[in-house]
Amino acid sequence: MSSPRLPTVSRKEALILDLLAGASDLYGLELVEASEGRLKRGTVYVTLSRMEDKGYVTSSQEAKAQGAIGLPRRVYRLTALGRRAREAWAMVSKKLAWENA
Amino acid sequence: MDHDPSSPLPGRFLRRIAERVASKAACDRVLQPLLADLQFEHVNARGPWARGLVRARGVLAFWQAFGVTSVVDSGRHLWTNAWGITEKESHATQRLLVHVGLGATVVTALLLGSEYSHLRSFGSVFFFLIPSMLAVALPIGTLFAFALEEKACADQRRSAPIRVVLLAGLATFAIGAWLNPVANQAFRERVSRAVTTEFVGPLAKGDREMTLDDLAERSSALRSAGHGREAKRFDLEWHKKPAFGASCAALALAGAAIASLIRRRLWQFLAAFAVFNAVYGLLRIGEQAADAGRLAPALAMWGPFLLVAAISLAVLGVAHRRSDAALTSG
Numbered sequence: 001m002s003s004p005r006l007p008t009v010s011r012k013e014a015l016i017l018d019l020l021a022g023a024s025d026l027y028g029l030e031l032v033e034a035s036e037g038r039l040k041r042g043t044v045y046v047t048l049s050r051m052e053d054k055g056y057v058t059s060s061q062e063a064k065a066q067g068a069i070g071l072p073r074r075v076y077r078l079t080a081l082g083r084r085a086r087e088a089w090a091m092v093s094k095k096l097a098w099e100n101a
Numbered sequence: 102m103d104h105d106p107s108s109p110l111p112g113r114f115l116r117r118i119a120e121r122v123a124s125k126a127a128c129d130r131v132l133q134p135l136l137a138d139l140q141f142e143h144v145n146a147r148g149p150w151a152r153g154l155v156r157a158r159g160v161l162a163f164w165q166a167f168g169v170t171s172v173v174d175s176g177r178h179l180w181t182n183a184w185g186i187t188e189k190e191s192h193a194t195q196r197l198l199v200h201v202g203l204g205a206t207v208v209t210a211l212l213l214g215s216e217y218s219h220l221r222s223f224g225s226v227f228f229f230l231i232p233s234m235l236a237v238a239l240p241i242g243t244l245f246a247f248a249l250e251e252k253a254c255a256d257q258r259r260s261a262p263i264r265v266v267l268l269a270g271l272a273t274f275a276i277g278a279w280l281n282p283v284a285n286q287a288f289r290e291r292v293s294r295a296v297t298t299e300f301v302g303p304l305a306k307g308d309r310e311m312t313l314d315d316l317a318e319r320s321s322a323l324r325s326a327g328h329g330r331e332a333k334r335f336d337l338e339w340h341k342k343p344a345f346g347a348s349c350a351a352l353a354l355a356g357a358a359i360a361s362l363i364r365r366r367l368w369q370f371l372a373a374f375a376v377f378n379a380v381y382g383l384l385r386i387g388e389q390a391a392d393a394g395r396l397a398p399a400l401a402m403w404g405p406f407l408l409v410a411a412i413s414l415a416v417l418g419v420a421h422r423r424s425d426a427a428l429t430s431g
Contacts (some may be wrong), residue, residue, distance in 0.1 A: 068108065070137060070140035074130075
């Protein structure tokens, strides 16, 4: 009998989950700024896209205000699964902390 | 916002590239959000220097993301369409691959059978010879598969033979370059252990037990020590590994040429057998000439395959022109 495949959380994904948990909605650029150099502009959107596939985050294109210039931006928020994955990740990290000590 | 409406927003050209080259998913979910944030940052930047910095950082980030998504998209595409893009292509690839596999299995079994009688007393040790036999059997299997499977040469399924040749060539190269040296060394040590009571091992590697790096290193050491003639033996072995990988392409061409000239299966088989013997003979002569210092090792190993490929291409060209002429006159 094959066991169900558990969702995984990479280090960068865990950081994004933390940042999104502390705010309601964030743009990719805001995540880069809030990460204090730990997330890069060139890879954050790739990571966010992967997290969307995993169901950890959801995104929507912002409505363009009248007179606004430029492309519509994409805003990201945490899903219920993302919140649970973050809690599970925090618990596992805490339980196994002594391994890295 | 202090954006000057007369200066264009950055990213319009990059967006056009993304829309043309990247997949829709990569464009919508990675590249467009990146460009939207770049434009937002650019509009809000104060002064030309800050705007220049934002532009430079954004362009760099775009190409980085573009590179990552391209690799991911290409990998996904290759994985999904590994056998072929259409069902016909996929079927042709699998059919041809089965024929190559069958040919290689039969040749390996024959070679193993020929060694079995004098190695059976060592138990299962002769299984370590399988990689060295496979490195020879895969190109031979490719030759016979292409000679006997004339449908492989049909124009509308040209991608199937290319896929199979690439796969067989890469497998032959990988076996010859990495698996074969390890298996050969294991074989020698097991046989030595069985025949000598004082064996302490490990045995010093011979040229056939060396990887490409080992061979290059030994050859260079011998050359520096002034033993250029001895170094040629290692050069020969070094060239043998990629040449055998590439031989799958040359022998596939030979098989296709046979299939285009001869229609009867038995004659196709016999012609393929004759080609195999001719190539084998040329390789042996080349090897001996290289060992004696009369021929460059590269030419000894690559020459026979290049010759076969050139003759096969010429035959295929003639057959193609004939079929064109027949179609035009018909």
